[in-house]
Amino acid sequence: MKPKSKIASFFYALFIDFRRLNFISKIEEVVKEMKNSEKIFFFIVSLIFAVSGLVLLFQLNSSFLVEVPAFGGSFTEGLIGSPRFINPILAISDTDKDLTSLIYSGLLKVSKDGSFEPDLASSYEISSDGTIYSFKIKNNAFFHDGKEVTADDVIFTINKVLDLVIKSPKKANWDGVLVEKINHKEIKFTLGKPYIPFLFALTLGILPKHIWEKASSEEFPFSEFNINPVGSGPYKVDKISRNSGGIPTTIILSSWGKYTLGRPKIQSITFKFFQNETDLMKAYGDKSVENATGLSPIDAKKISANRAIINNISLPRVFGVFLNQNVAPVFLNKETREALDQATPKKRIVDEVLYGFGRVLNGPTPSYIEEDSQANGDIEAAKASLLAAGWKENADGILEKKIKKETILFSFSITTSDAPELKQTAEILKEAWEKLGVSVSIKVFEAGDLSQNVIKGRKYDALLFGEVVGDNSDLYPFWHSSERNDPGLNISLYANITVDKALEDIQKETDNQIEAQKKEIVVSEIKKDAPAIFLFSPNLLYATTPKIKNITLKSVSAPNERFLYINDWYIETDKVWKIFIKN
Numbered sequence: 001m002k003p004k005s006k007i008a009s010f011f012y013a014l015f016i017d018f019r020r021l022n023f024i025s026k027i028e029e030v031v032k033e034m035k036n037s038e039k040i041f042f043f044i045v046s047l048i049f050a051v052s053g054l055v056l057l058f059q060l061n062s063s064f065l066v067e068v069p070a071f072g073g074s075f076t077e078g079l080i081g082s083p084r085f086i087n088p089i090l091a092i093s094d095t096d097k098d099l100t101s102l103i104y105s106g107l108l109k110v111s112k113d114g115s116f117e118p119d120l121a122s123s124y125e126i127s128s129d130g131t132i133y134s135f136k137i138k139n140n141a142f143f144h145d146g147k148e149v150t151a152d153d154v155i156f157t158i159n160k161v162l163d164l165v166i167k168s169p170k171k172a173n174w175d176g177v178l179v180e181k182i183n184h185k186e187i188k189f190t191l192g193k194p195y196i197p198f199l200f201a202l203t204l205g206i207l208p209k210h211i212w213e214k215a216s217s218e219e220f221p222f223s224e225f226n227i228n229p230v231g232s233g234p235y236k237v238d239k240i241s242r243n244s245g246g247i248p249t250t251i252i253l254s255s256w257g258k259y260t261l262g263r264p265k266i267q268s269i270t271f272k273f274f275q276n277e278t279d280l281m282k283a284y285g286d287k288s289v290e291n292a293t294g295l296s297p298i299d300a301k302k303i304s305a306n307r308a309i310i311n312n313i314s315l316p317r318v319f320g321v322f323l324n325q326n327v328a329p330v331f332l333n334k335e336t337r338e339a340l341d342q343a344t345p346k347k348r349i350v351d352e353v354l355y356g357f358g359r360v361l362n363g364p365t366p367s368y369i370e371e372d373s374q375a376n377g378d379i380e381a382a383k384a385s386l387l388a389a390g391w392k393e394n395a396d397g398i399l400e401k402k403i404k405k406e407t408i409l410f411s412f413s414i415t416t417s418d419a420p421e422l423k424q425t426a427e428i429l430k431e432a433w434e435k436l437g438v439s440v441s442i443k444v445f446e447a448g449d450l451s452q453n454v455i456k457g458r459k460y461d462a463l464l465f466g467e468v469v470g471d472n473s474d475l476y477p478f479w480h481s482s483e484r485n486d487p488g489l490n491i492s493l494y495a496n497i498t499v500d501k502a503l504e505d506i507q508k509e510t511d512n513q514i515e516a517q518k519k520e521i522v523v524s525e526i527k528k529d530a531p532a533i534f535l536f537s538p539n540l541l542y543a544t545t546p547k548i549k550n551i552t553l554k555s556v557s558a559p560n561e562r563f564l565y566i567n568d569w570y571i572e573t574d575k576v577w578k579i580f581i582k583n
Contacts, residue, residue, distance in 0.1 A: 005397060011062070020414070022457075025161055033541075041476065043471070043573045059154040061121075063184055065540055066575045066576065068573060068574055068575070069265045069550070069570035070265065070572040070573050072572035073266050073571025073572045074267055074268040074269065074270065075291060075545055076270040076271075076288070076289045077291035077570070078269055078272050078273075078284060078289035078291070078292045079098060079271055079272070079273055079280075080095065080277060080280055081273065081383065082241045082248055082273045082275075083094040083096055083099055083538070084096060084227075085221070085226050086099045086100050086226060086227060087226050087229065088100050088157075088170075088231075089157065089160055090220075090226065092169060094294060096183055097559075098559070099271065099292075100231075100234055101233070102235040102563055102566070103144075103229050103235060103236065104205025104207075104233045105120055105232050105234070105259070106119055106120060106204045106205050106206060107119060107135050107137070107154070107202045107393045108124070110200075110203060112552065112565065114471075114472055116200075118135055118138075119205060119231060120141045121136060121137060122136045122137065122138040122139070122411040123135075124262065125302060126424050129512055130186060131190060131192070132190050133188070133202070133274045134182075134186070134187075135154075135188070135202075135388055136186050136364070137151065137154070138260050140355060141260050142210075143208045144231060144232065144236035145208070145211075147210055148203075149206060149208075149232050150184055150185065151181045152181065153188050153206050153207065153209045154206055155181055156207060156213065157206050157207045158177070159179075160220070161173075161174050163217050163220075166220050166581050170201075170204060173204075175339075177191055178190040178191075189202075194507065195230065196506075196507065196515075198509070201442075203303055203403040205500040206231075208231075208232075210472045211225055211230055222288030233259065233265075234255070234261070234264045234566055234567060235254065235256055236253065236254055236256045237251065237254060238252045238557070239267065240252075250271065250272050250273070251271045251273075252268060252270045253269045261567055262313045262567055264566055265570035265572070268377060271439070277295065277296060277299060277550055280292055280294070280295075289375045289545070290545035291542070291544050292543045293542045293543070294541060295540070295541040296421070297354045297357050297358075297421065301356075303543055310540065310542045310543075310544060311348075311462045313539060313540045313556060314359055314366045315537065315538055315540050315560070316356075316473065316557045316558070317466050318366065318466065319361075319467075319537070320465070320467075321429065322463045322531070322534050323340075323461075323532060323533070324463065325492075325493065327458070330408055333389075333401070334530065336410060337531070338385070340533055341379055341530055342377070342382040342385070342434060343378065343379045343382035343432055343433060343436045344433075344533055345432050346360040346370055346375045346376075347360055347375035347420055348377070348428060349429075349536060350536050352424070352428065353421050353426060354536065357538060357539040359535060360375045360535075361534040362527070363527055364469065364479065364497045364532075364547065365469055365470065365471050366471055366537035370474075370534075379432065386436075388400075391437075393404045394409075404557070409439065410437065410438045410439065411438065411439035412438075412461035413441040413442065413460070413462065414429060414461070414462050414464050415450070415461070415462065416442070416443075416444070416456060416465065417444070417446070417461050418445065418446055422464055424568050426442045427442070427536070430442060453489060456487070457486070458491070463491055468557075468558070470557045474506070475506075475519070475522055476504075476507060477490070479494055479522065481494070481495035481496070492532050493528070494529070494531040494532075496526075496529060498521065499522050499526065501523075502518045503522060503549075505518050505519045506522075521558065540556060540562065547571055548569055549567055549570050549573075550568050550569055550570060552565040552569075554566050
């Protein structure tokens with residue numbers, strides 16, 4: 001039995017009688033017979049019904065959708081200094097290293113847990129005695145010009161590193177390494193003795209032989225490919241803009257579709273180059289650049305209040321005062337070294353000089369953080385320990401001590417570079433140590449002059465300096481007694497038989513647990529002997545735009561390593577059904 005009312009008839013037609021071919025016409029007939037009030041009611045109900053249905057469908061669809069990174073987007077980053085050698089075997093400046101890390105790739109790359117993972121390599125093996133490293137290169141490894149990466153390219157690159165005429169800063173990593181081609185895609189490295197840190201050398205970017213082979217050693221530094229490079233990394237050069245003098249002002253990189261670890265999601269990156277931090281900060285302020293690195297702590301402080309800045313990643317830098325006992329006999333007395341350390345206001349230095357962008361240290365790597373209770377410096381306790389050890393104040397208020405027939409005055413100079421942060425740190429140290437009863441003078445040198453004419457010859461009493469040392473770094477070059485003279489990096493001229501033996505063992509140890517135990521022996525002895533006063537490790541100051549998502553900065557050993565995981569970065573997103581997401 002059909003319903004009697006016209007509205008009821010409509011819904012009957014909609015839900016029951018829709019099977020009939022004249023479904024639409026029946027609806028039209030019913031609507032025509034409705035009164036105006038019924039039509040209004042009908043249209044309102046229909047509208048509610050339609051909207052509700054659409055909402056339900058939308059909610060149902062949304063429940064199955066998830067947001068995922070998508071290809072696209074771009075950002076602009078400002079760098080200080082013009083590129084000169086966008087070349088993995090010549091790069092020295094931070095600007096060159098930044099660009100090189102994006103354009104080139106090596107057999108290995110550093111993974112997020114600090115170990116190593118294949119990049120150009122498909123696999124690798126290390127012999128049981130730790131002296132032979134065998135690698136296979138991926139079949140899908142290509143340079144940006146479409147040519148495949150082969151064993152010949154790897155051999156060519158290393159030969160150029162070892163070329164005495166080219167003078168590559170990477171040469172020390174490859175001295176004594178025998179390189180052999182097994183076949184088109186396989187290569188073998190043989191070391192004279194086990195050296196586990198050799199894996200880091202294998203992150204070296206590989207040059208395309210077919211492009212570089214025509215350049216002689218003398219021509220190598222002047223090649224156009226140092227500025228317009230062809231690599232196999234995640235990004236390739238798309239466009240270069242130059243000023244009237246031919247100096248690059250802008251380089252645009254585009255995502256490389258055949259990168260071995262997958263095409264980066266961000267489509268392009270524009271790098272703009274500035275001659276100083278003032279110009280960079282102006283560009284950052286007017287938003288002509290979105291990301292900025294190479295910032296001083298004071299500028300980082302200015303922008304951190306209202307712009308995104310990543311500043312909680314410690315750089316592998318250890319700044320300290322390295323005490324030269326060969327030049328300043330006052331440091332032969334262990335109590336003087338310990339008292340200086342105890343009286344040092346390390347937290348004040350981090351707060352005032354670094355504006356909090358750093359950590360206070362009490363050891364030779366960034367992982368040895370000083371506890372807050374001991375970071376402020378205790379001048380009274382330090383002075384008490386010196387007085388107890390036989391030191392006395394003279395008429396000028398300077399501590400002195402009579403040893404045998406000689407009177408030793410607690411007096412020395414701090415030598416450092418003209419970097420503003422180091423000069424300010426030296427002044428804070430001088431102020432604190434003079435309260436202790438020490439006569440302190442400060443000697444400031446231009447960075448190049450300091451390196452060549454002071455550090456090289458070890459001509460300083462106390463050197464306020466920074467070393468590139470990470471938590472996983474090989475400490476041998478910095479603390480083994482054989483490294484006391486240039487070009488060694490043992491700038492405290494430290495010698496300890498126990499430390500030497502442990503450092504030698506570490507270089508050939510394959511068991512991570514035993515290696516860690518040996519390292520603790522090294523650190524414990526160094527801290528006990530106090531050959532240096534460890535001050536701070538600065539943070540990576542990298543201002544970024546919020547539109548870039550998933551920036552991952554784990555443990556970086558250099559500023560350019562902020563791009564290590566750029567494949568994880570993205571700007572654009574899509575929504576897809578969950579069932580299409582790969583686990």
